[in-house]
Amino acid sequence: MDLAKEIINGNITALAQGITLIESKLLEDEKKAHYLLAKCLPKSGNSIRIGITGVPGVGKSTFIETFGKLFTSQGKKVAVLAIDPTSEKTQGSILGDKSRMLQLSNDKNAFIRPSPSSGTLGGVANKTRESIILCEAAGFEIILVETVGVGQSETTVKNLVDFFLLLMLAGAGDELQGIKRGITELADALIITKSDGDNIQKAKNAALEYKRALHLMPTNDNGWRPKVSIASSFDNTGILEVAKTINTFDSVMLDNGWKSKNRYNQKKYWLHLRVKEELGNKKYNTLLADGKLQILEKELQKWKPISQLIESL
Ligand SMILES: Nc1nc2c(ncn2[C@@H]2O[C@H](COP(=O)(O)OP(=O)(O)OP(=O)(O)O)[C@@H](O)[C@H]2O)c(=O)[nH]1
Numbered sequence: 001m002d003l004a005k006e007i008i009n010g011n012i013t014a015l016a017q018g019i020t021l022i023e024s025k026l027l028e029d030e031k032k033a034h035y036l037l038a039k040c041l042p043k044s045g046n047s048i049r050i051g052i053t054g055v056p057g058v059g060k061s062t063f064i065e066t067f068g069k070l071f072t073s074q075g076k077k078v079a080v081l082a083i084d085p086t087s088e089k090t091q092g093s094i095l096g097d098k099s100r101m102l103q104l105s106n107d108k109n110a111f112i113r114p115s116p117s118s119g120t121l122g123g124v125a126n127k128t129r130e131s132i133i134l135c136e137a138a139g140f141e142i143i144l145v146e147t148v149g150v151g152q153s154e155t156t157v158k159n160l161v162d163f164f165l166l167l168m169l170a171g172a173g174d175e176l177q178g179i180k181r182g183i184t185e186l187a188d189a190l191i192i193t194k195s196d197g198d199n200i201q202k203a204k205n206a207a208l209e210y211k212r213a214l215h216l217m218p219t220n221d222n223g224w225r226p227k228v229s230i231a232s233s234f235d236n237t238g239i240l241e242v243a244k245t246i247n248t249f250d251s252v253m254l255d256n257g258w259k260s261k262n263r264y265n266q267k268k269y270w271l272h273l274r275v276k277e278e279l280g281n282k283k284y285n286t287l288l289a290d291g292k293l294q295i296l297e298k299e300l301q302k303w304k305p306i307s308q309l310i311e312s313l
């Protein structure tokens with residue numbers, strides 16, 4: 001079977017096999033994976049990539065279930081991927097609990113894949129980055145990347161997605177803490193979760209506080225000011241609004257050229273990070289000084305997989 005062809009035809013079994021190949025640590029699989037990526041890359045990119053983060057228990061998986069169903073009900077294909085570098089230690093990786101996504105996991109227009117389970121944060125996230133390429137080649141238009149909010153991972157995920165959602169709890173005594181920690185600077189939207197039952201007023205208050213605080217901050221470099229809203233996955237409230245916000249964001253950023261510019265910058269980020277992680281800092285600095293990386297940066301525009309470019313060094 002020609003795996004690339006099958007993936008591009010939208011064969012989900014082939015997609016799952018392709019991702020397994022990408023995640024494989026066997027040397028003989030590495031070449032095959034590079035070949036597969038090279039074939040899929042020209043068919044990739046036609047999607048909205050959305051990162052979803054927040055502390056454990058904030059309601060990420062439940063949100064993704066409701067949010068994902070909204071898109072599939074509109075006839076869109078939704079892929080859910082995850083980044084959890086701690087999952088090898090804790091065994092149960094995020095998304096291990098498919099029970100939180102029962103409906104979505106039975107939806108023929110959805111594809112759910114747990115986090116690759118070991119390695120450095122950069123290494124794990126890089127596998128997810130490559131998986132995104134395969135999902136897009138298979139025709140998935142909405143890519144959701146779930147990650148646990150553990151400091152460093154937010155920056156990494158930010159470099160994988162077009163739009164970054166930060167889920168927060170109201171009344172946990174942590175209002176505005178995100179702002180102090182600088183996470184909110186990464187977020188394109190802040191959502192106060194579990195806004196249902198007795199919690200609605202608390203959620204509204206928290207949203208107000210965030211709005212006030214964010215108003216004082218400068219806009220992002222793309223002119224976007226983070227949106228603050230409340231939502232409940234249980235009651236299915238506030239979910240449609242988030243989707244609308246993201247659709248607006250996407251069309252504005254497509255039109256003004258920011259989306260493609262940002263994606264190219266992200267590719268450069270991964271090229272540099274992978275070279276550092278795979279070849280070491282010393283070699284990286286030499287390559288940089290010799291202008292070799294700058295040449296590879298240009299190659300990225302020709303749909304060359306990063307893994308293949310690094311191999312050529
Ligand atoms: N009241 C209420 N509870 C919710 C809502 N969404 C999730 N929960 C509950 O919050 C708990 C955690 O939800 P998850 O979706 O597993 O949270 P998570 O952020 O994915 O958690 P981790 O994967 O462990 O990081 C569960 O008990 C859910 O039932 C909501 O909209 N309203």
Ligand SMILES: [Mg+2]
Binds near residue numbers: 095
């Ligand atoms: Mg979860």
